Amino acid sequence: MAANNCMTCDVAIVGSGFAGSLIANELRKKGITVVILEAGPGVPPNINKYMKTFYEANAKVPESPYPPDLFGEPAKMAAGRPTSLMLGASWNDPKQSYLVQKGPRPFTSTYDRVAGGTSHWLGTSLRFVPSDFTMKSSHGKDTKDFPFPDWPEDTTSETMSKWYGLAEAELGVSADMEEQKYLGIHFPDKYTYPMPRIPGSLLDQRVGEALAKLTEDETKFLGMDQPVTGIKVRSLPAARNSQPYRNRRACAGNTNCIPICPIQAKYDPTITLNDATDRGAKLIDHAVASEVIVENGRVGQINYITYKEENGPKTGEGCVKAKIFVIAANAIETPRLLLMSKNDGRTPNGVANSSDMVGRHLMDHPYYLGWALLPQTAKPVFPYRGPLITSGIGDLCDGAFRAKRAAFRVDIGNEGWNFVVAGLKFGGDPHVTTIDFVNGMNSSGINTKEFSQLGDEKSALFGADLANKMNSLTTRQFRIGFLVEQDPDPNNRVTLSSEFTDGLGLPRPEISYNLSDYTRQGIVAAYRMRKLLFDKLGATDFTHRLPDASGDSPGRFEEMIDGKPVTLTYGGAGHIMGTYRMGKDSKTSVVDSNQRSHDHNNLYLVGSGTFPTGATANPTLTLSALALRTADNIATNLRSRG
Incomplete structure (x- = not known):
């Protein structure tokens, strides 16, 4: 031209x-x-x-x-x-x-x-932890074929701190600096985020309580540098207004941050x-x-x-x-x-x-999902109120284990079983669960004698029975997600x-795409973490409850865990x-x-x-x-x- x-x-x-x-x-x-x-x-x-x-x-x-x-x-x-x-x-x-x-x-x-x-x-605006910039020198010095390089010498947690601060101001990030000081993340003296943090959900609080006291045996699989006897749940920094900012409204809790915020908070x-x-x-x-x-x-x-x-x-x-x-x-x-x-x-x-x-x-960050139902004796956590994710677990994303397996970070979902039971011709939850109990189906895996408690294998309900059942179940449904490091x-x-x-x-x-053994072992560790969390919550695990739960997933693969073959799946994090x-x-x-x-x-x-x-x-x-x-x-x- x-x-x-x-x-x-x-x-x-x-x-x-x-x-x-x-x-x-x-x-x-x-x-x-x-x-x-x-x-x-x-x-x-x-x-x-x-x-x-x-x-x-x-x-x-x-x-x-x-x-x-x-x-x-x-x-x-x-x-x-x-x-x-x-x-x-x-x-x-x-x-x-x-x-x-x-x-x-x-x-x-x-x-x-x-x-x-x-x-x-979603709006999640996390800084990298220092070792993320120095993988080779921090975790692979003694490993000949370690696949991770260091970032350039002038791109470190400390040198990036100024630019992180400017980006947080432009995007409008809501967070608490003291809460984000983990694993050596660097902040300048007297730094403050543009807005206070987004409040945590009821589920965030419940997960935090469940993981507050653990034994060394329970967490040995994590391979952290020091024994883990408690895991902290932290709010996630988010480019979402917790208060009016730059002529934009504060978050109104519309619960559809993905794919679009209707008020541009x-x-x-x-x-x-x-x-x-x-x-x-x-x-x-x-x-x-x-x-x-x-x-x-x-x-x-x-x-x-x-x-x-x-x-x-x-x-x-x-x-x-x-x-x-x-x-x-x-x-x-x-x-x-x-x-x-x-x-x-x-x-x-x-x-x-x-x-x-x-x-x-x-x-990418291969995304491993788990979902469960809290016990009937537990207080409801009322999903679908507020942003899709308000807190997570980041303290487990660095340690000596990174020489051998991938790290993961945990998202705590605030949208029940919304997309984890999606993919069916009638969409995701709460629609799927509702249709199950209206038509006597079981696409969600929850309409069984064990949970309907009405004597039928698959209950078909209407009126007050339907409303009561949905109120009982959907208020106790929750999911977690693991963003797994990829070499x-x-x-x-x-x-x-x-x-x-x-x-x-x-x-x-x-x-052309594949998952290495390094990354797959990170997903195996996520699987173990899922089981630990659900056990501590007394929750019924639905992740692999249905025989065909992973059968139609293109991201399925098998790993031997504790001597048994286990089918795992991953999705894309975008x-x-x-x-x-x-x-x-x-x-x-x-x-x-x-x-x-x-x-x-x-x-x-x-x-x-x-x-x-x-x-x-x-x-x-x-x-x-x-x-x-x-x-x-x-x-x-x-x-x-x-």
């Missing part, structure tokens, strides 16, 4: 999610001209249409409010995306699934491609994106970046394709020239764009890929499909990381600690794709902190060039 037809600016950004929006806004504060290319729709004037789509959706999956159509054909979508509905039995069918999955295990995380990016996040990147465009950043939506053009070792322009309708066709082409380029298109779409950029054979392996590391080391395996990767394309004729992402990692050595990494390409000094690749390791904390706060540091570096470079 002829350069004289291109728009020009100081900085061109591909993607308007967390990293792209934060960088655009910071640069506009300094008067730097910015153009943002967004593959999906732009920012709507309000969220009413998204809310209507969500309310009317039969499947209340995380992607349901946002375009394109959940049931669209991947080959026809102009800006396709993976969705939860694509990751069931048809996960490896390219005609059904946008991601062309080659296995051997399914990659089960999803993402959106709309202005604002991952607006369906939860931060999403459209807030910062609107600030950036109000300051003069130009947002071009429905513009899919198709090639990064390199000239004499530097990026000269980015070409893009435009469309209007979800299923195309292409309506035009464009390009943008800039002094500096930023790719912020997430950890699957960024390597896809780089690998598509062949430059007429001048970059046959793609742009920024002299190391052959682009697309490699794909990571960065170079064979877990994103490449380009040579066979399947999207609606614009561009090759779709091809995924935490896509690692596919263009940072490091000092250009032979083993793609970008430096400022997220600048080793190969092209005017190209920055940002987001969680730069993470050398994934830890157990949700990646959003860390990628936001890195984005702010990168914005500062870009501004400094532009000033130095005049």
Whole structure:
């Protein structure tokens, strides 16, 4: 495409999610001209249409409010995306699934491609613990083939503290600093979070009480450095207003933070994106970046394709020239764009890929779930009130055990059995349990003689009997989730499909993915922790109660535990990381600690794709902190060039 037809600016950004929006806004504060290319729709004037789509959706999956159509054909979508509905039995069918999955295990995380990016996040805003940045030196010094590297020397808990604080202010994080001082997390003197913490739920309190006193024998399986005789439940830092903040309301407890907060008490990147465009950043939506053009070792322009309708066709082409380029298109779409950029054979392996590391080391937090019913004698915990998660267990995510098995972090759910019994034709709970007792079914596993207590194997109820039964059961249902660390395996990767394309004729992402023994053993430890917690609560475990509970899950696998084969399952946490990692050595990494390409000094690749390791904390706060540091570096470079 002829350069004289291109728009020009100081900085061109591909993607308007967390990293792209934060960088655009910071640069506009300094008067730097910015153009943002967004593959999906732009920012709507309000969220009413998204809310209507969500309310009317039969499947209340995380992607349901946002375009394109959940049931669209991947080959026809102009800006396709993976969705939860694509990751069931048809996960490896390219005609059904946008991601062309080659296995051997399914990659089960999803993402959106709309202005604002991952607006369906929960809001969890945890800092990494210090050892997360130094895995090799902290846990693998004596292990020859230890798969975890250290992060660059200038990216540590202490050096990141300033940027974490700035990110917490921009996102609006509610938390208590004293409560978050565990495992050596660093805070500056007299630091305070922007808002007080979100209050814990009744279930949070119950779990805390159950784990307050333990024996060394009960917790020996954890492999911690010191004997564990009690486990603390801590509130989770959340980018959700506990009080009015920056002209946004306080959380009203709507319990659908995923996928959308109806009052925008939860931060999403459209807030910062609107600030950036109000300051003069130009947002071009429905513009899919198709090639990064390199000239004499530097990026000269980015070409893009435009469309209007979800299923195309292409309506035009464009390009943008800039002094500096930023790719912020997430950890699957960024390597896809780089690998598509062949430059007429001048970059046959793609742009920024002299190391052959682009697309490699794909990571997630494999998510292991457990759900149970508190005893009838216990006080109800009343789920479905407040945010989906308000507390968790983080103190177990570092220790000597990390030399041998993955760490995990525990989320305490506040939505009963909502999505753990979903996937059926009539959705998730409390709908599933209700239909069971109306129609005498047992899809939830709870409508049995043991729990109906009415003498029938499967009760069919109505009127007061139905209301009383539902009040008794749903108020005692709860679930927990384990976010398990994944090691960065170079064979877990994103490449380009040579066979399947999207609606614009561009090759779709091809995924190769597996779980190592290191990660699977982390899930085994999570299984043991689940059993310990449920035992302490006196709860009836429903996780594997039904014979076919794991039978239709593509994430199932078997492990020997205490001499017996046990079927375990994992799902995706939506935490896509690692596919263009940072490091000092250009032979083993793609970008430096400022997220600048080793190969092209005017190209920055940002987001969680730069993470050398994934830890157990949700990646959003860390990628936001890195984005702010990168914005500062870009501004400094532009000033130095005049």
